[in-house]
Amino acid sequence: MALDLSGEMTQGGWIRGQLPIGTVQADLGGTVISFDADRQFFAAFDRDAGPRTFLSVSLQNGSHLAQEISVSPRAWNIEQVDASPTANVPSEAFMARRKPELERIAAARQVESGSQGWRQNFVWPATGRISGRFGSQRVYRGEPGSYHSGIDIAGGTGTSYVAPADGVVVLAAESPFTLEGNLLIIDHGMGLSSAFLHSSELLVHTGEAVKQGQLIGRIGATGRATGPHLHWGLVWRGARLDPLLFTGPMP
Template sequence: MIDVAPFAWPIEHVDTPRRPAVPDAEFARMRAPELARIAAARAVDTGSGGWRQGFFWPAPGRLSGRFGAQRFYRGGEAGAYHSGLDLAGGAGAPVTAPADGVVVLATPVPFTLEGRLVIIDHGMGLNSAFLHLSAIDVREGEAVRRGQRIGAIGASGRVTGPHLHWAVKWRGARVDPATLIDPAAPPR
Protein backbone atom coordinates (compact mmCIF):
# COMPACT_ATOMS: atom_id res chain seq x y z
CA MET A 1 0.00 0.00 0.00
CA ILE A 2 1.19 3.52 -0.77
CA ASP A 3 0.25 6.44 1.47
CA VAL A 4 -0.31 9.73 -0.31
CA ALA A 5 0.09 12.82 1.84
CA PRO A 6 0.48 16.56 1.27
CA PHE A 7 3.99 17.93 1.16
CA ALA A 8 5.37 21.45 1.49
CA TRP A 9 7.37 21.77 -1.73
CA PRO A 10 10.32 24.15 -1.52
CA ILE A 11 10.48 27.55 -3.19
CA GLU A 12 13.83 28.44 -4.79
CA HIS A 13 14.94 31.96 -5.71
CA VAL A 14 17.44 32.03 -8.57
CA ASP A 15 19.49 35.20 -8.95
CA THR A 16 19.47 35.17 -12.74
CA PRO A 17 16.92 36.39 -15.27
CA ARG A 18 15.02 33.81 -17.29
CA ARG A 19 16.60 33.28 -20.67
CA PRO A 20 14.81 34.85 -23.59
CA ALA A 21 12.54 32.41 -25.36
CA VAL A 22 13.33 31.08 -28.82
CA PRO A 23 10.61 32.13 -31.30
CA ASP A 24 7.69 29.72 -30.94
CA ALA A 25 7.64 28.31 -34.49
CA GLU A 26 11.40 27.80 -34.60
CA PHE A 27 11.50 26.21 -31.15
CA ALA A 28 8.57 23.89 -31.96
CA ARG A 29 10.30 22.79 -35.17
CA MET A 30 13.49 21.89 -33.28
CA ARG A 31 11.73 20.45 -30.24
CA ALA A 32 9.16 18.11 -31.84
CA PRO A 33 11.63 15.40 -32.97
CA GLU A 34 13.47 15.57 -29.63
CA LEU A 35 10.24 15.07 -27.66
CA ALA A 36 9.30 12.17 -29.96
CA ARG A 37 12.64 10.45 -29.29
CA ILE A 38 12.28 10.97 -25.52
CA ALA A 39 8.70 9.61 -25.51
CA ALA A 40 9.72 6.58 -27.59
CA ALA A 41 12.64 5.84 -25.26
CA ARG A 42 10.48 6.13 -22.15
CA ALA A 43 7.96 3.70 -23.67
CA VAL A 44 10.57 0.93 -23.99
CA ASP A 45 10.44 -1.89 -21.44
CA THR A 46 13.62 -3.95 -21.73
CA GLY A 47 12.67 -6.38 -18.98
CA SER A 48 15.50 -5.13 -16.78
CA GLY A 49 15.33 -6.02 -13.09
CA GLY A 50 17.01 -2.82 -11.90
CA TRP A 51 13.70 -1.59 -10.47
CA ARG A 52 14.13 -4.16 -7.68
CA GLN A 53 17.37 -2.59 -6.43
CA GLY A 54 17.86 0.21 -3.97
CA PHE A 55 19.26 3.04 -6.09
CA PHE A 56 22.66 4.69 -5.58
CA TRP A 57 23.33 8.41 -6.03
CA PRO A 58 24.39 8.85 -9.69
CA ALA A 59 26.93 11.61 -9.01
CA PRO A 60 28.87 13.28 -6.24
CA GLY A 61 28.10 16.82 -5.20
CA ARG A 62 25.85 19.23 -3.44
CA LEU A 63 22.11 18.87 -3.92
CA SER A 64 21.45 22.15 -5.75
CA GLY A 65 17.85 21.61 -6.87
CA ARG A 66 15.09 19.56 -5.27
CA PHE A 67 12.23 17.67 -6.88
CA GLY A 68 8.95 19.61 -6.76
CA ALA A 69 10.53 22.99 -6.03
CA GLN A 70 9.23 26.00 -7.87
CA ARG A 71 11.82 28.48 -9.03
CA PHE A 72 11.40 32.22 -9.07
CA TYR A 73 13.87 34.14 -11.19
CA ARG A 74 15.31 37.62 -10.70
CA GLY A 75 12.43 40.03 -11.02
CA GLY A 76 9.97 37.59 -9.45
CA GLU A 77 9.06 35.68 -12.61
CA ALA A 78 7.80 32.19 -11.75
CA GLY A 79 9.24 29.15 -13.49
CA ALA A 80 7.95 25.61 -13.81
CA TYR A 81 8.07 23.11 -10.98
CA HIS A 82 11.34 21.18 -10.88
CA SER A 83 10.93 17.64 -12.20
CA GLY A 84 14.11 16.07 -10.84
CA LEU A 85 17.12 16.46 -8.58
CA ASP A 86 20.09 18.64 -9.44
CA LEU A 87 23.55 17.57 -8.26
CA ALA A 88 26.33 20.16 -8.52
CA GLY A 89 29.38 17.92 -8.56
CA GLY A 90 31.55 20.01 -10.82
CA ALA A 91 32.16 19.86 -14.56
CA GLY A 92 33.58 16.51 -15.61
CA ALA A 93 32.61 14.64 -12.42
CA PRO A 94 31.54 11.06 -13.17
CA VAL A 95 27.88 10.13 -13.57
CA THR A 96 27.04 6.49 -12.82
CA ALA A 97 23.97 4.30 -13.25
CA PRO A 98 21.94 4.42 -10.02
CA ALA A 99 20.61 0.88 -10.68
CA ASP A 100 20.89 -1.82 -13.32
CA GLY A 101 19.19 -1.15 -16.63
CA VAL A 102 19.45 -0.76 -20.37
CA VAL A 103 20.31 2.48 -22.15
CA VAL A 104 17.29 3.38 -24.29
CA LEU A 105 18.48 6.84 -25.37
CA ALA A 106 21.92 8.44 -25.65
CA THR A 107 22.22 11.77 -27.49
CA PRO A 108 25.79 12.79 -28.27
CA VAL A 109 24.33 15.72 -30.26
CA PRO A 110 22.78 17.91 -27.53
CA PHE A 111 19.02 18.45 -27.39
CA THR A 112 17.77 22.05 -27.09
CA LEU A 113 16.82 21.83 -23.39
CA GLU A 114 18.32 18.60 -22.04
CA GLY A 115 21.70 18.89 -23.73
CA ARG A 116 23.52 15.56 -23.88
CA LEU A 117 21.01 13.10 -22.48
CA VAL A 118 21.00 9.47 -21.36
CA ILE A 119 17.85 7.54 -20.43
CA ILE A 120 18.10 4.16 -18.71
CA ASP A 121 15.18 1.72 -18.50
CA HIS A 122 15.20 -0.07 -15.13
CA GLY A 123 12.22 -2.28 -16.07
CA MET A 124 8.54 -2.35 -14.99
CA GLY A 125 7.99 1.12 -16.48
CA LEU A 126 10.67 2.80 -14.33
CA ASN A 127 13.32 4.90 -16.07
CA SER A 128 15.97 7.49 -15.22
CA ALA A 129 17.05 10.44 -17.34
CA PHE A 130 20.41 12.19 -16.92
CA LEU A 131 20.58 15.67 -18.45
CA HIS A 132 23.22 18.30 -19.29
CA LEU A 133 26.10 15.81 -19.63
CA SER A 134 29.48 16.91 -20.98
CA ALA A 135 30.27 13.38 -22.17
CA ILE A 136 28.37 10.15 -22.76
CA ASP A 137 30.20 6.87 -22.11
CA VAL A 138 27.43 4.40 -23.10
CA ARG A 139 25.45 3.62 -26.22
CA GLU A 140 21.82 2.80 -26.89
CA GLY A 141 21.02 -0.87 -26.25
CA GLU A 142 23.88 -1.29 -23.77
CA ALA A 143 23.09 -3.06 -20.47
CA VAL A 144 24.54 -1.15 -17.52
CA ARG A 145 25.13 -2.13 -13.90
CA ARG A 146 24.54 -0.06 -10.79
CA GLY A 147 27.64 2.08 -10.25
CA GLN A 148 28.86 1.85 -13.87
CA ARG A 149 30.02 5.15 -15.36
CA ILE A 150 27.61 6.42 -18.02
CA GLY A 151 28.94 9.96 -18.56
CA ALA A 152 30.18 13.17 -16.96
CA ILE A 153 28.54 16.23 -15.43
CA GLY A 154 28.37 19.16 -17.82
CA ALA A 155 26.50 22.27 -18.83
CA SER A 156 24.98 21.22 -22.17
CA GLY A 157 21.46 22.31 -23.06
CA ARG A 158 19.61 25.08 -21.24
CA VAL A 159 21.46 25.52 -17.93
CA THR A 160 23.02 28.23 -15.78
CA GLY A 161 26.07 26.13 -14.87
CA PRO A 162 27.46 22.59 -14.73
CA HIS A 163 25.29 20.09 -12.87
CA LEU A 164 23.47 16.80 -13.31
CA HIS A 165 19.69 16.89 -13.54
CA TRP A 166 18.38 13.40 -12.64
CA ALA A 167 14.73 12.77 -13.46
CA VAL A 168 12.77 9.56 -12.83
CA LYS A 169 9.46 8.45 -14.30
CA TRP A 170 7.36 5.42 -13.45
CA ARG A 171 4.73 4.58 -16.07
CA GLY A 172 4.67 8.22 -17.15
CA ALA A 173 4.41 9.74 -13.65
CA ARG A 174 7.25 11.86 -12.30
CA VAL A 175 8.89 10.44 -9.18
CA ASP A 176 11.22 12.10 -6.67
CA PRO A 177 14.52 10.25 -7.28
CA ALA A 178 15.48 10.65 -3.60
CA THR A 179 12.66 8.27 -2.62
CA LEU A 180 14.44 5.44 -4.48
CA ILE A 181 17.85 5.83 -2.80
CA ASP A 182 19.00 2.83 -0.80
CA PRO A 183 19.66 4.00 2.81
CA ALA A 184 22.90 2.01 2.69
CA ALA A 185 24.00 3.68 -0.58
CA PRO A 186 27.39 5.36 -0.65
CA PRO A 187 27.07 9.10 0.08
CA ARG A 188 27.08 11.67 -2.70
Protein backbone atom coordinates in the same frame (compact mmCIF):
# COMPACT_ATOMS: atom_id res chain seq x y z
CA MET B 1 -8.13 -8.87 0.75
CA ALA B 2 -5.39 -6.38 1.66
CA LEU B 3 -2.24 -6.43 -0.46
CA ASP B 4 1.20 -6.37 1.16
CA LEU B 5 2.82 -3.17 -0.10
CA SER B 6 6.12 -1.47 0.71
CA GLY B 7 7.72 1.80 -0.35
CA GLU B 8 7.24 5.55 0.00
CA MET B 9 3.53 6.30 -0.16
CA THR B 10 3.86 10.03 -0.63
CA GLN B 11 3.88 12.52 -3.51
CA GLY B 12 6.80 11.66 -5.78
CA GLY B 13 7.13 8.26 -4.06
CA TRP B 14 6.74 4.63 -5.06
CA ILE B 15 5.47 1.19 -4.06
CA ARG B 16 6.40 -2.44 -4.66
CA GLY B 17 4.26 -5.45 -3.89
CA GLN B 18 2.78 -8.73 -5.04
CA LEU B 19 -0.58 -9.09 -6.73
CA PRO B 20 -3.00 -11.95 -5.91
CA ILE B 21 -2.91 -15.34 -7.64
CA GLY B 22 -5.03 -15.20 -10.78
CA THR B 23 -4.36 -11.51 -11.52
CA VAL B 24 -4.85 -10.71 -15.21
CA GLN B 25 -4.73 -6.91 -15.02
CA ALA B 26 -3.98 -4.20 -12.48
CA ASP B 27 -3.83 -0.42 -12.41
CA LEU B 28 -2.96 2.39 -10.02
CA GLY B 29 -5.39 5.26 -10.33
CA GLY B 30 -6.12 4.27 -13.92
CA THR B 31 -2.48 3.76 -14.96
CA VAL B 32 -1.82 0.17 -16.02
CA ILE B 33 0.71 -1.72 -13.88
CA SER B 34 3.11 -4.30 -15.31
CA PHE B 35 3.93 -7.37 -13.23
CA ASP B 36 6.23 -10.37 -13.56
CA ALA B 37 5.56 -14.12 -13.54
CA ASP B 38 5.50 -14.08 -9.73
CA ARG B 39 3.05 -11.12 -9.82
CA GLN B 40 5.65 -8.76 -8.35
CA PHE B 41 5.09 -5.15 -9.44
CA PHE B 42 6.32 -1.58 -9.18
CA ALA B 43 4.20 1.58 -9.30
CA ALA B 44 4.61 5.20 -8.26
CA PHE B 45 2.92 8.50 -7.36
CA ASP B 46 3.35 11.75 -9.28
CA ARG B 47 4.61 14.90 -7.57
CA ASP B 48 1.06 16.29 -7.71
CA ALA B 49 -0.76 13.08 -6.73
CA GLY B 50 -3.92 13.55 -4.72
CA PRO B 51 -4.39 12.38 -1.11
CA ARG B 52 -5.74 8.98 -2.06
CA THR B 53 -5.80 6.58 -5.00
CA PHE B 54 -6.86 3.01 -5.67
CA LEU B 55 -4.92 -0.07 -6.66
CA SER B 56 -7.41 -2.03 -8.77
CA VAL B 57 -6.97 -5.70 -9.69
CA SER B 58 -8.92 -7.87 -12.15
CA LEU B 59 -8.79 -11.63 -11.52
CA GLN B 60 -9.08 -14.57 -13.88
CA ASN B 61 -12.38 -15.66 -12.28
CA GLY B 62 -13.96 -12.35 -13.28
CA SER B 63 -13.86 -10.74 -9.84
CA HIS B 64 -12.30 -7.36 -9.05
CA LEU B 65 -10.42 -6.02 -6.05
CA ALA B 66 -9.69 -2.42 -5.13
CA GLN B 67 -7.41 -1.27 -2.32
CA GLU B 68 -7.35 2.36 -1.26
CA ILE B 69 -3.90 3.88 -0.79
CA SER B 70 -3.33 7.07 1.17
CA VAL B 71 -0.73 9.33 -0.45
CA SER B 72 0.77 11.79 2.02
CA PRO B 73 1.29 15.38 0.85
CA ARG B 74 4.70 17.06 0.68
CA ALA B 75 5.70 20.59 1.69
CA TRP B 76 7.33 21.73 -1.55
CA ASN B 77 9.70 24.67 -1.71
CA ILE B 78 7.41 27.26 -3.33
CA GLU B 79 8.89 30.71 -4.01
CA GLN B 80 6.54 33.64 -4.57
CA VAL B 81 8.04 36.05 -7.12
CA ASP B 82 6.64 39.55 -7.63
CA ALA B 83 7.42 39.60 -11.33
CA SER B 84 6.04 38.32 -14.58
CA PRO B 85 7.38 35.02 -15.95
CA THR B 86 10.64 35.58 -17.82
CA ALA B 87 10.20 32.69 -20.25
CA ASN B 88 9.60 33.78 -23.82
CA VAL B 89 6.98 32.26 -26.09
CA PRO B 90 8.81 29.56 -28.09
CA SER B 91 9.48 30.55 -31.69
CA GLU B 92 8.41 28.42 -34.63
CA ALA B 93 12.07 27.68 -35.32
CA PHE B 94 12.58 26.47 -31.75
CA MET B 95 9.50 24.24 -31.84
CA ALA B 96 10.63 22.80 -35.18
CA ARG B 97 13.83 21.66 -33.46
CA ARG B 98 12.11 20.65 -30.26
CA LYS B 99 9.29 18.48 -31.62
CA PRO B 100 11.49 15.59 -32.84
CA GLU B 101 13.46 15.71 -29.57
CA LEU B 102 10.28 15.33 -27.51
CA GLU B 103 9.17 12.48 -29.77
CA ARG B 104 12.47 10.66 -29.19
CA ILE B 105 12.16 11.11 -25.43
CA ALA B 106 8.56 9.84 -25.43
CA ALA B 107 9.50 6.84 -27.58
CA ALA B 108 12.44 5.97 -25.32
CA ARG B 109 10.18 5.96 -22.26
CA GLN B 110 7.83 3.51 -23.97
CA VAL B 111 10.55 0.86 -24.30
CA GLU B 112 9.99 -2.24 -22.15
CA SER B 113 13.51 -3.63 -21.73
CA GLY B 114 12.72 -6.28 -19.12
CA SER B 115 15.39 -4.86 -16.81
CA GLN B 116 15.24 -5.87 -13.14
CA GLY B 117 16.74 -2.63 -11.84
CA TRP B 118 13.40 -1.60 -10.36
CA ARG B 119 13.92 -4.26 -7.67
CA GLN B 120 17.13 -2.69 -6.36
CA ASN B 121 17.87 -0.10 -3.71
CA PHE B 122 19.07 2.82 -5.82
CA VAL B 123 22.46 4.48 -5.24
CA TRP B 124 23.48 8.08 -5.90
CA PRO B 125 24.86 8.50 -9.45
CA ALA B 126 27.25 11.17 -8.13
CA THR B 127 27.93 12.97 -4.89
CA GLY B 128 28.28 16.70 -4.34
CA ARG B 129 26.30 19.76 -3.37
CA ILE B 130 22.60 19.49 -4.17
CA SER B 131 21.93 22.65 -6.17
CA GLY B 132 18.31 21.94 -7.08
CA ARG B 133 15.66 19.86 -5.33
CA PHE B 134 12.79 17.92 -6.80
CA GLY B 135 9.41 19.64 -6.72
CA SER B 136 10.61 23.19 -6.05
CA GLN B 137 8.65 25.83 -7.93
CA ARG B 138 8.32 29.57 -8.50
CA VAL B 139 4.96 31.32 -8.64
CA TYR B 140 5.01 34.56 -10.66
CA ARG B 141 2.29 36.94 -9.41
CA GLY B 142 -0.02 34.00 -8.86
CA GLU B 143 0.96 32.14 -12.05
CA PRO B 144 2.81 28.88 -11.28
CA GLY B 145 5.95 28.17 -13.25
CA SER B 146 7.12 24.66 -14.05
CA TYR B 147 8.34 22.71 -11.03
CA HIS B 148 11.80 21.18 -10.91
CA SER B 149 11.39 17.63 -12.20
CA GLY B 150 14.56 16.07 -10.78
CA ILE B 151 17.49 16.65 -8.49
CA ASP B 152 20.59 18.65 -9.43
CA ILE B 153 24.03 17.63 -8.21
CA ALA B 154 26.74 20.25 -8.69
CA GLY B 155 30.05 19.03 -10.04
CA GLY B 156 32.91 20.10 -12.24
CA THR B 157 32.83 19.42 -15.95
CA GLY B 158 34.16 15.94 -16.59
CA THR B 159 33.23 14.55 -13.15
CA SER B 160 32.04 10.97 -13.65
CA TYR B 161 28.62 9.61 -12.71
CA VAL B 162 27.33 6.04 -12.46
CA ALA B 163 24.13 4.06 -13.00
CA PRO B 164 21.93 4.24 -9.88
CA ALA B 165 20.49 0.79 -10.68
CA ASP B 166 20.65 -1.88 -13.37
CA GLY B 167 19.04 -0.96 -16.65
CA VAL B 168 19.16 -0.72 -20.42
CA VAL B 169 20.10 2.45 -22.29
CA VAL B 170 17.06 3.51 -24.32
CA LEU B 171 18.38 6.89 -25.44
CA ALA B 172 21.94 8.21 -25.68
CA ALA B 173 21.98 11.48 -27.61
CA GLU B 174 24.43 11.52 -30.52
CA SER B 175 24.35 15.34 -30.38
CA PRO B 176 23.07 17.75 -27.72
CA PHE B 177 19.32 18.24 -27.32
CA THR B 178 18.08 21.84 -27.19
CA LEU B 179 17.31 21.89 -23.46
CA GLU B 180 18.73 18.66 -22.03
CA GLY B 181 22.08 18.79 -23.82
CA ASN B 182 23.75 15.39 -24.01
CA LEU B 183 20.82 13.34 -22.74
CA LEU B 184 20.94 9.78 -21.42
CA ILE B 185 17.84 7.72 -20.51
CA ILE B 186 18.04 4.31 -18.84
CA ASP B 187 15.09 1.96 -18.46
CA HIS B 188 15.00 0.11 -15.13
CA GLY B 189 11.99 -2.03 -16.04
CA MET B 190 8.29 -1.93 -15.11
CA GLY B 191 7.95 1.52 -16.71
CA LEU B 192 10.58 3.17 -14.46
CA SER B 193 13.34 5.18 -16.14
CA SER B 194 16.18 7.54 -15.20
CA ALA B 195 17.20 10.57 -17.24
CA PHE B 196 20.58 12.31 -16.95
CA LEU B 197 20.88 15.80 -18.44
CA HIS B 198 23.63 18.26 -19.46
CA SER B 199 26.44 15.67 -19.67
CA SER B 200 29.78 16.65 -21.16
CA GLU B 201 30.23 13.07 -22.38
CA LEU B 202 28.18 9.88 -22.57
CA LEU B 203 30.08 6.63 -22.08
CA VAL B 204 27.34 4.16 -23.07
CA HIS B 205 25.22 3.62 -26.17
CA THR B 206 21.57 2.94 -26.97
CA GLY B 207 20.72 -0.72 -26.41
CA GLU B 208 23.55 -1.31 -23.94
CA ALA B 209 22.79 -3.06 -20.64
CA VAL B 210 24.34 -1.36 -17.61
CA LYS B 211 24.90 -2.50 -14.04
CA GLN B 212 24.39 -0.54 -10.85
CA GLY B 213 27.52 1.50 -10.11
CA GLN B 214 28.82 1.33 -13.70
CA LEU B 215 30.40 4.50 -15.10
CA ILE B 216 27.95 5.86 -17.68
CA GLY B 217 28.76 9.54 -18.24
CA ARG B 218 30.49 12.74 -17.21
CA ILE B 219 28.95 15.90 -15.76
CA GLY B 220 28.76 18.97 -17.97
CA ALA B 221 26.76 22.06 -18.86
CA THR B 222 25.41 21.19 -22.32
CA GLY B 223 21.93 22.30 -23.31
CA ARG B 224 20.19 24.94 -21.20
CA ALA B 225 22.32 25.01 -18.04
CA THR B 226 23.85 27.87 -16.06
CA GLY B 227 26.81 25.79 -14.93
CA PRO B 228 28.09 22.22 -14.79
CA HIS B 229 25.79 19.88 -12.88
CA LEU B 230 24.01 16.56 -13.19
CA HIS B 231 20.23 16.72 -13.42
CA TRP B 232 18.83 13.29 -12.53
CA GLY B 233 15.15 12.70 -13.09
CA LEU B 234 13.00 9.61 -12.50
CA VAL B 235 9.74 8.89 -14.34
CA TRP B 236 7.20 6.09 -14.05
CA ARG B 237 4.65 6.01 -16.87
CA GLY B 238 4.55 9.81 -17.04
CA ALA B 239 4.63 10.39 -13.26
CA ARG B 240 7.57 12.50 -12.02
CA LEU B 241 9.31 11.01 -8.99
CA ASP B 242 11.68 12.26 -6.30
CA PRO B 243 15.11 10.55 -6.52
CA LEU B 244 15.66 11.20 -2.79
CA LEU B 245 12.87 8.73 -2.04
CA PHE B 246 14.82 6.04 -3.88
CA THR B 247 18.28 6.65 -2.43
CA GLY B 248 17.88 8.22 1.01
CA PRO B 249 20.26 11.03 2.08
CA MET B 250 23.48 11.52 0.18
CA PRO B 251 26.41 9.67 1.83
